[in-house]
Amino acid sequence: MTLPTDYLIDRRRLRRRLSWWRVAALGAIAFAGLALALKDSDLDGSGDKLTAHIARVSIQGLITGDKETIEQIKKIGESDKAKALLLSIDSPGGTTAGSEKLYDELRRVSAKKPVVAVVGTLAASGAYIAALASDHIVARGNSLVGSIGVLFQFPNFYKLMENVGVKVEEIKSSPLKASPNGFEPTSEAAKAAIASLVADSYDWFKGLVKERRNLDDQELAKVSDGRVFTAHQGLPLKLVDSIGGEREAIEWLEANKKITKDLPVRDWKKKSNMERLGLVEGAAAVARLVGMGSFADAMEDALRAEKGRGLDGLLAIWQGFP
Numbered sequence: 001m002t003l004p005t006d007y008l009i010d011r012r013r014l015r016r017r018l019s020w021w022r023v024a025a026l027g028a029i030a031f032a033g034l035a036l037a038l039k040d041s042d043l044d045g046s047g048d049k050l051t052a053h054i055a056r057v058s059i060q061g062l063i064t065g066d067k068e069t070i071e072q073i074k075k076i077g078e079s080d081k082a083k084a085l086l087l088s089i090d091s092p093g094g095t096t097a098g099s100e101k102l103y104d105e106l107r108r109v110s111a112k113k114p115v116v117a118v119v120g121t122l123a124a125s126g127a128y129i130a131a132l133a134s135d136h137i138v139a140r141g142n143s144l145v146g147s148i149g150v151l152f153q154f155p156n157f158y159k160l161m162e163n164v165g166v167k168v169e170e171i172k173s174s175p176l177k178a179s180p181n182g183f184e185p186t187s188e189a190a191k192a193a194i195a196s197l198v199a200d201s202y203d204w205f206k207g208l209v210k211e212r213r214n215l216d217d218q219e220l221a222k223v224s225d226g227r228v229f230t231a232h233q234g235l236p237l238k239l240v241d242s243i244g245g246e247r248e249a250i251e252w253l254e255a256n257k258k259i260t261k262d263l264p265v266r267d268w269k270k271k272s273n274m275e276r277l278g279l280v281e282g283a284a285a286v287a288r289l290v291g292m293g294s295f296a297d298a299m300e301d302a303l304r305a306e307k308g309r310g311l312d313g314l315l316a317i318w319q320g321f322p
Contacts, residue, residue: 053266054250054259055082063094063126065101072268073102077109082268084114084259086249087134093125096150096201102126103208106133114257116249119143119240124228128239129205132212136256137240138249139231145239148209149226150201152194156182213238 119139124147
């Protein structure tokens, strides 16, 4: 039996369309795979520079001690071409552990080359911890610095749940397990346990300020009640070393660390993340179109895992608004 010509032509067209989508899907998947494989590479020139320079790193937003920033700073410490590190800070802080991690890495760099911090609008709490790691802190007169303290917050829905007749039942190994949890009145023992965590981290924070800013107990007490100060206020309190910006920081490097002021300042940016361009999402969509749903799900799950970063634990963060 001979098939109609129109039917054969339609079959060929359909086959071509399917072949094109398969090729497109494979290409998109390969491109997404390349993006994931290169996620940890220096796509934007953040690797070792070819000529002598002052390296600039920006600390912005919430500090979590993320791997990219730590690796970036570590590479600057290892670079023979980066003669100094200029730390540009504009942050309200972040997690206490993340700030500690950032501080420790900056101190390792400071053991090898000069580090100077330049404060923009804000270097509070965990961001001030980062500034403490530098050899010299420069800030604009109206920059905000300080907020020396530690915070632990948790919501409590007990009264609301009681009013609507909802109760969460639980069985736990000991009274302080998963306490406070917000579903029951917070016991005095739970409050005391959390208070001891806050006090321990607070003592550590104050110890850093006292050591790095060379303060006595009386001077420390004046600046460690949790408030923020303008740099004008903070200068006589020894929270900052001078008023100014990047130009003044470079002048200090020249005068005190013998760093040539003519050296170019080069940004060591975070590594390019090709997922941000939508490549993984696009590849997943194409894979789903051609029936590769499980592969698309895996790519999307990996991307969600990459993006999912919370602020669990103790916080060293300034909250200037509700």
